[in-house]
Amino acid sequence: MSDLLIQKIKEYVELKDEDFLLLEKYFQKKTMAKGDFLFREGDAVHHAIFVNSGLIRTFIIDEQGTEHILQFALPGWWTGDLGSFISGATTKFFVEALENSEVLSISKQSWDELLDKAPFYLDYHRKLLERGLVAIQNRLLETFSTDASQKYQQLMETFPDILQRVPLYMIASYLGMSRETLSRVRNQMVKKKTN
């Protein structure tokens, strides 16, 4: 079983020994090579995904053919498409491994069963949702109230590790700007520092 998942759950709720024995049954380990897709636009999403190691991104492609990255999921994060997972509708997302990765996969059916049987899991899930909602709210407000340079600096502070691991054009996409703009922003910052 994934020690990481157990560790993460413990950050939110109390876990007894028999509790994480229960978890074993529900999750399946899956390895992904860099470039593998977990699913693509149009797929039905019947699994929730927890990242054990590696790096996964979720993105959409809009009508103009432009990619927009919604999330970079590092170890300890959940990823996938919550909307499709709960509604059963086909997804608009692509989920791709940016590095060789290992994930835990749980089917919708198992998920519902687990929520039903394990109060601690329900509680964990709820707290995760609460924090997730707050985080994405903040991200939305940030897109409204900051310019390109501030967005980049903010990212550098909150997820410095991501900058080391993903190409800059993906960072730009995540921040909602063109790669050229990001390039210029970075350039400006270097100039200002050396002054």
Next chain:
Amino acid sequence: MSDLLIQKIKEYVELKDEDFLLLEKYFQKKTMAKGDFLFREGDAVHHAIFVNSGLIRTFIIDEQGTEHILQFALPGWWTGDLGSFISGATTKFFVEALENSEVLSISKQSWDELLDKAPFYLDYHRKLLERGLVAIQNRLLETFSTDASQKYQQLMETFPDILQRVPLYMIASYLGMSRETLSRVRNQMVKKKTN
């Protein structure tokens, strides 16, 4: 007790008669006149708010002094600041009644007790969070992939009622554009229709 809250909960979970007797104890009715603030930046937020009637907005004011509206809460919606409510930190939000309104208020303490005692409420809350997270994700992706005109048209389709009830400069703020831009977008749409 609020019939609306009960009705809303029933949209998500099964409710027995004794269940909504329980609810009575936890919520307090509060009336707000147009222009009243429920709380402001810097306040500690110890209550969650359910809108029974009227219209409430939540917004922040950024460093440049510009307002950014995060939400218009119509009857049946929850509002406030989830982040501060769960963490206890002071808020950056302003919550203001745009019309004379009636809300239900529940303290953090009661909230936790209710979640603990009433499994149906936990379930309702969880499902609400799930849908809320998906909705705000979609809003974020929309800000990345659409121009001013598309954003306005999208809003017209999803919340036509709001347009009747709030000044346009607030709509503009909600959509993340200046009031002048919104004015021009609307003007263009009229011209195109009459052609």
Next chain:
DNA sequence: CCAGTTCATTGACTTAAGTCACAAAATGAA
């Protein structure tokens, strides 16, 4: 270790949206 791709940078130009200033409507309180 080389060839071919992928990625980043830069300059020139375009464009969508913002800003400022003012005027015209609309609203609403006395």
Next chain:
DNA sequence: TTCATTTTGTGACTTAAGTCAATGAACTGG
């Protein structure tokens, strides 16, 4: 109704960011 305030609309101009195109750097897989 009237007067003051709030809200909306418009023109002129600015600006941040996008687009296009070309070049160079850096990986990477055989």
